[in-house]
Amino acid sequence: MCPSSNRRWCPTPEQVMILEELYRRGLKTPSAAQIQRITAHLALYGKIQGKNVFYWFQNHKARDRQKLKKKLLANQLHQTQPLLYFHHHLPTSPYFQPFPQTLLHAQGTTNGVCDEEAPAGSLFPIQKEWLNGSYGRDSTMIMEVGPTMFPCCSTRNKPLQTLDLFPLTPPTATTHDQSSSTS
Amino acid sequence: MCPSSNRRWCPTPEQVMILEELYRRGLKTPSAAQIQRITAHLALYGKIQGKNVFYWFQNHKARDRQKLKKKLLANQLHQTQPLLYFHHHLPTSPYFQPFPQTLLHAQGTTNGVCDEEAPAGSLFPIQKEWLNGSYGRDSTMIMEVGPTMFPCCSTRNKPLQTLDLFPLTPPTATTHDQSSSTS
DNA sequence: GCAAATTAATGATTTATTCAAG
DNA sequence: CTTGAATAAATCATTAATTTGC
Numbered sequence: 001m002c003p004s005s006n007r008r009w010c011p012t013p014e015q016v017m018i019l020e021e022l023y024r025r026g027l028k029t030p031s032a033a034q035i036q037r038i039t040a041h042l043a044l045y046g047k048i049q050g051k052n053v054f055y056w057f058q059n060h061k062a063r064d065r066q067k068l069k070k071k072l073l074a075n076q077l078h079q080t081q082p083l084l085y086f087h088h089h090l091p092t093s094p095y096f097q098p099f100p101q102t103l104l105h106a107q108g109t110t111n112g113v114c115d116e117e118a119p120a121g122s123l124f125p126i127q128k129e130w131l132n133g134s135y136g137r138d139s140t141m142i143m144e145v146g147p148t149m150f151p152c153c154s155t156r157n158k159p160l161q162t163l164d165l166f167p168l169t170p171p172t173a174t175t176h177d178q179s180s181s182t183s
Numbered sequence: 184m185c186p187s188s189n190r191r192w193c194p195t196p197e198q199v200m201i202l203e204e205l206y207r208r209g210l211k212t213p214s215a216a217q218i219q220r221i222t223a224h225l226a227l228y229g230k231i232q233g234k235n236v237f238y239w240f241q242n243h244k245a246r247d248r249q250k251l252k253k254k255l256l257a258n259q260l261h262q263t264q265p266l267l268y269f270h271h272h273l274p275t276s277p278y279f280q281p282f283p284q285t286l287l288h289a290q291g292t293t294n295g296v297c298d299e300e301a302p303a304g305s306l307f308p309i310q311k312e313w314l315n316g317s318y319g320r321d322s323t324m325i326m327e328v329g330p331t332m333f334p335c336c337s338t339r340n341k342p343l344q345t346l347d348l349f350p351l352t353p354p355t356a357t358t359h360d361q362s363s364s365t366s
Numbered sequence: 367g368c369a370a371a372t373t374a375a376t377g378a379t380t381t382a383t384t385c386a387a388g
Numbered sequence: 389c390t391t392g393a394a395t396a397a398a399t400c401a402t403t404a405a406t407t408t409g410c
Contacts, residue, residue, distance in 0.1 A: 008377050008402065029395080055378060062396070063376080073196055207383085251385080 009052040014045040019056055028061050030054075192235040197228040202239055211244050213237075 011019070022030075022038070030038060030053070039050045194202070205213075205221070213221060213236070222233045 010377085010403075052377080056376090058396085059376065059378085062398090065396085 006047075009048060011042075011048075011052070011056070012046040015042045015048065018042060018045075019053070019060070023057070023060055028057065030057055192231060193229075194231075194235070194239070195229040198225045198231065201225060201228075202236070202243070206240070206243055211240065213240055 019038075019042070027034070035050050035053045035057075039048055039053050042048045042053065201224070202221075210217070218233050218236045222231055222236050225231045225236065
């Protein structure tokens with residue numbers, strides 16, 4: 001905590017413990033009313049404002065995601081370097097061509113412009129070649145994605161947010177010494 | 184997972200990122216040629232077939248719709264949902280009591296059930312009162328949730344509806360370099 | 367031991383996206 | 389197509405850890 005200067009909120013250990021407990025229990029984005037109540041009770045342990053609670057959850061959630069993503073990527077990211085740059089991200093570098101020219105002039109394109117935007121009548125664009133043709137290095141297995149990971153709905157999922165806000169019995173397990181509440 | 188068993192495609196994080204980026208940019212149903220080019224590029228990051236790309240878009244779009252629908256329904260039907268459940272297993276705290284029991288009957292709750300769970304339009308909890316109102320050990324002020332007022336709406340760009348998949352045209356150099364300042 | 371210097375954490379702001387209503 | 393609400397991502401800024409030289 002920061003004793004004298006009231007420049008920014010410095011949570012007390014109790015406040016942090018409570019917040020982390022709520023977070024662990026599934027509270028990720030508290031509503032306004034929830035924030036109000038949390039704030040009111042964290043105030044028992046030190047000076048605090050509603051916005052502090054709000055920011056705490058925002059930051060904690062964001063940094064959780066951040067950590068997860070980093071871990072995932074670090075786990076299995078030894079692929080080739082250029083990771084797709086889209087044109088409005090593209091810096092003004094004439095050297096770097098995000099996609100090989102062959103990509104830009106595949107059949108179906110005329111002068112680099114795709115001339116068959118969603119061909120009418122072919123709602124199912126699977127062609128025979130695709131069904132068997134398999135790109136990629138077959139020698140090495142590069143995919144180490146977790147169990148049944150699916151490329152969808154990883155963001156903005158809506159887990160039910162009905163949880164008990166305030167436990168009647170005090171938390172903080174005694175038997176389990178929680179590992180240092182890093183962050 | 185699937186490295187050893189080629190039962191089904193397991194996208195790498197890079198592949199997922201690229202696909203999601205394309206989707207986010209508006210590509211919902213890629214044409215055959217588009218799928219081919221996407222596949223060829225994604226093959227840089229791991230084994231993949233055209234049908235994988237096709238199915239990915241199909242599934243992603245469907246699940247997007249599904250999610251939306253569910254969200255809408257949940258929003259309309261379950262407006263009032265019990266917030267507080269008291270029956271979770273709770274470890275006992277030897278140190279302090281995080282929340283007094285009176286909390287469970289704060290204003291806004293009826294019989295321990297929160298009857299104002301984030302009503303429409305109060306989720307962004309930065310409110311004027313909070314910005315200044317400070318809970319402390321000396322005062323207890325409960326603010327009613329009011330309309331949020333914050334001048335956070337900035338310019339609204341009009342993104343492309345139908346994007347070009349890959350930078351077919353080299354330039355388009357919208358130098359969007361927001362330089363990062365020093366730290 | 368102790369501060370100045372440096373680095374890592376984290377609170378607070380700002381900016382960009384997303385979704386849905388008008 | 390535009391706009392408001394909500395939020396996530398990115399960034400800024402300050403505090404705490406820690407390193408380092410004395």
